[in-house]
Amino acid sequence: xxxxxxxxxxxxxxxxxxxTLDCVYETRDxxxxxxxxxxxxxxxxxxxxxxxxxxxxNEISGRYSWNFQKSTSSFxxxxxxxxxxxxxxxxxxxxxxxxxxxxxxxxxKGTKLTVNP
Amino acid sequence: DGGxxxxxxxxxxxxxxxxxxxxxxxxxxxxxxxxxxxxxxxLRLIYYSQIVNDFQKGDIAEGYSVSRxxxxxxxxxxxxxxxxxTAFYLCASSTRDKDEQYFGPGTRLTVT
Numbered sequence: 001x002x003x004x005x006x007x008x009x010x011x012x013x014x015x016x017x018x019x020t021l022d023c024v025y026e027t028r029d030x031x032x033x034x035x036x037x038x039x040x041x042x043x044x045x046x047x048x049x050x051x052x053x054x055x056x057x058n059e060i061s062g063r064y065s066w067n068f069q070k071s072t073s074s075f076x077x078x079x080x081x082x083x084x085x086x087x088x089x090x091x092x093x094x095x096x097x098x099x100x101x102x103x104x105x106x107x108x109k110g111t112k113l114t115v116n117p
Numbered sequence: 118d119g120g121x122x123x124x125x126x127x128x129x130x131x132x133x134x135x136x137x138x139x140x141x142x143x144x145x146x147x148x149x150x151x152x153x154x155x156x157x158x159x160l161r162l163i164y165y166s167q168i169v170n171d172f173q174k175g176d177i178a179e180g181y182s183v184s185r186x187x188x189x190x191x192x193x194x195x196x197x198x199x200x201x202x203t204a205f206y207l208c209a210s211s212t213r214d215k216d217e218q219y220f221g222p223g224t225r226l227t228v229t
Contacts, residue, residue: 035217045160045220076125087221091159103211104150104175105218107159 002027002096006108013018013082014116021077021111023092029053033095034068034075035105040088082115089113119144121221123208128226130202134207138193138224140165140208147213148190153177156222163206167213195226202228 003026013019025034036048049059050072051068063080079086089110095103121142128137142149145228148167152160162175180199185191191210195202205225210219 004159037220043207043223045207045209047217047219053221079185102160104159104165107161110159111161 002094002106004092004094004106004108006092006111008111010112012114012116015084016081017111018078018080019082021090023108024073025073025075025094027094035093036077036087037091037093039091084115084117087113087115121208121210121219123221123224125224128224130228132228133197135197136195139205140191140221141189142210143189144210144219148209148211150209150218151183151193152207152209156206160207202226
């Protein structure tokens with residue numbers, strides 16, 4: 001069965017520090033998708049990134065970057081020069097295809113990031 | 118603006134009562150999902166629907182029921198059979214081609 005492990009339950013940093021959130025996954029599928037979502041205190045999950053298992057290129061979007069390493073089954077997320085507004089719970093998720101063609105997501109338990117001023 | 122609406126934001130019920138949570142989307146998505154989130158936990162899938170008039174059980178379907186009579190709507194009923202119904206419930210939708218899921222703002226249900 002698919003499984004996503006986010007070993008860091010909580011992380012606390014001071015503003016402007018860089019921080020990396022770890023995500024390790026397990027799957028028997030050869031084709032899959034990995035996701036990161038942000039959940040601010042308001043509760044709504046905000047989509048950050050989707051990565052295809054065939055695309056191992058790292059991605060950068062502003063202060064956010066993602067490192068996908070198939071060899072270690074990891075999809076880590078780095079925030080550079082963190083800001084107070086980055087404080088949230090971050091979830092890593094792995095897709096699992098259904099018979100009908102859409103996907104179910106298997107979520108990790110999340111990492112709560114607190115950025116202190 | 119396209120999006121997903123869930124109402125109400127907060128819901129209070131007495132033990133033994135059924136309660137229905139609303140989820141509406143105007144994104145023209147075929148697939149819709151219900152998740153439950155408990156403190157310190159990830160999201161767990163309750164039910165999902167890939168198309169109108171069809172839905173499948175997720176990982177924790179016991180004590181819940183759904184319907185999908187319209188593409189835009191996927192209401193979730195929390196029945197009295199659900200032993201621990203107090204939780205944060207999130208609805209999501211997606212296209213059928215493996216795009217990301219979009220989430221609603223959630224409903225926090227408290228049963229006493």
